[in-house]
Amino acid sequence: DTGVSQDPRHKITKRGQNVTFRCDPISEHNRLYWYRQTLGQGPEFLTYFQNEAQLEKSRLLSDRFSAERPKGSFSTLEIQRTEQGDSAMYLCASARDRSNYGYTFGSGTRLTVV
């Protein structure tokens, strides 16, 4: 069990470019969550998967955002046509079955849009 891995740790991109982040959850966890955290705020829910099915998406997730978990293992989060307001820490977490026992978070990907 190597924990939840996120790649890259940091990403600087120019406005208008597309970016993709990857998350590898704990292997036996079937639930995977994406959150966004901006400065001075707590993590805000974006979306989650149970196995390969995307079960819920937040209204925060505009059409420029898409997430996949093709084989129920790793997940990707893509942001198209990035804007400065997308600058944030993107956190991935995984959980076994229901969430009431808490998640295990990765270290996050810090995105800076210039």
Place this chain on the structure above:
Amino acid sequence: AQSVTQLDSQVPVFEEAPVELRCNYSSSVSVYLFWYVQYPNQGLQLLLKYLSGSTLVESINGFEAEFNKSQTSFHLRKPSVHISDTAEYFCAVITNRDDKIIFGKGTRLHILP
């Protein structure tokens, strides 16, 4: 829908002094409660959780939190803080009808020498 309020955005406290970080929640159904800690440039780590049973829960590094249903609170306390406790602390809640954890805005704990 449930929500979490952390009343203090920052709490300064002298080293070896006690500290309390306040958290109140709102929910019409049963809840499970968590405290997460985030050290600089790191992800969140689960500090402690209340699921059921004893209303006082403890972590391995000396923190404790008490679930108070009548006051809808889950305050975090430590009798004597260390410089290594410098971090941001997030209170969080999930109900038994929902599938995602909702976080408060966090409280930054400043340890003064």
